[in-house]
Amino acid sequence: NETEHNSPQSQSSITSQMIPQSIIIGVRKGGTRALLEMLDIHPDIVVAATEVHFFDWDENYVKGLEWYRKLMPFSYPHQTTIEKTPGYFTSIKAPERIHDMNSSTKLLLILRDPTERVISDYTQVYYNRLENHKPVQPIEEMVIKNGVLNTKYKAIQRSLYDIHMSNWLRYFPLNQIHIVDGGTLIRNPLEELQKVETFLNIPARIMTSNFYFNQTKGFYCLRSDGKERCLHESKGRPHPVVNSTVLKELHTYFREHNERFFSMVKQTFNWH
Numbered sequence: 001n002e003t004e005h006n007s008p009q010s011q012s013s014i015t016s017q018m019i020p021q022s023i024i025i026g027v028r029k030g031g032t033r034a035l036l037e038m039l040d041i042h043p044d045i046v047v048a049a050t051e052v053h054f055f056d057w058d059e060n061y062v063k064g065l066e067w068y069r070k071l072m073p074f075s076y077p078h079q080t081t082i083e084k085t086p087g088y089f090t091s092i093k094a095p096e097r098i099h100d101m102n103s104s105t106k107l108l109l110i111l112r113d114p115t116e117r118v119i120s121d122y123t124q125v126y127y128n129r130l131e132n133h134k135p136v137q138p139i140e141e142m143v144i145k146n147g148v149l150n151t152k153y154k155a156i157q158r159s160l161y162d163i164h165m166s167n168w169l170r171y172f173p174l175n176q177i178h179i180v181d182g183g184t185l186i187r188n189p190l191e192e193l194q195k196v197e198t199f200l201n202i203p204a205r206i207m208t209s210n211f212y213f214n215q216t217k218g219f220y221c222l223r224s225d226g227k228e229r230c231l232h233e234s235k236g237r238p239h240p241v242v243n244s245t246v247l248k249e250l251h252t253y254f255r256e257h258n259e260r261f262f263s264m265v266k267q268t269f270n271w272h
């Protein structure tokens with residue numbers, strides 16, 4: 001499965017489809033698309049175009065590793081292939097399956113404030129439902145049921161980072177999971193990308209000039225190969241204003257989980 005390419009910069013003219021050496025495992029709404037597209041600026045990185053859902057969806061996993069490999073982009077031998085599927089982080093089966101494929105896979109995990117993540121998750125589902133002409137409920141009615149916090153709400157469960165992380169740490173050592181601060185990636189993308197370059201052991205090639213702030217969007221957009229582009233309009237959507245009592249309930253609920261997560265990963269984050 002190899003193709004000849006004429007590229008003067010490449011160390012070898014042979015390209016092939018490789019199983020990813022690094023995977024962005026989540027978290028959903030953490031900034032996974034931004035992270036992938038920003039890493040794609042790097043000349044030594046190639047990325048899978050779509051979310052593959054190989055390790056979290058049984059119907060794909062049974063298709064086997066060759067099926068998975070064929071979904072990867074062509075790369076030169078010195079390049080790192082990366083795919084992102086945010087559903088892996090909260091999947092019970094993904095850690096063992098990735099470990100079975102290659103126990104030295106470098107894992108990238110982008111996280112943001114768990115309450116912010118719930119609101120972002122709600123907002124995405126809200127718009128999907130509107131598009132499909134399905135009824136929508138205000139976020140307060142999803143988060144609070146019968147006067148108490150609805151801990152069965154999927155968006156809340158996905159924000160219990162300690163619970164999901166403990167699953168990964170059964171298969172991978174902590175130093176093989178690099179955590180990207182999703183809040184910092186929004187405000188200062190280069191700072192986070194440089195840490196990822198170090199983690200992936202690739203030269204620092206992403207630069208300040210690769211980003212410009214777009215006032216209309218309110219987010220950084222990308223500049224590379226002489227082209228400028230922002231992320232899709234579904235990324236960086238305005239969030240609803242949430243009732244402050246409901247917000248407090250969420251902050252209180254996540255506090256203990258966050259503390260547990262911080263001691264698990266020996267790192268703290270500036271979350272509520």
Ligand code: A3P
Pocket residue numbers: 027028029030031032033034086119120121123185186219220221231234235236237
């Ligand atoms: P919101 O749309 O709720 O603001 P994912 O790609 O994992 O679904 O994450 C989406 C989130 O990426 C967005 O959530 C947004 O906050 C964040 N993000 C980070 N950097 C961004 C950028 N440069 N442009 C747009 N969204 C960005």
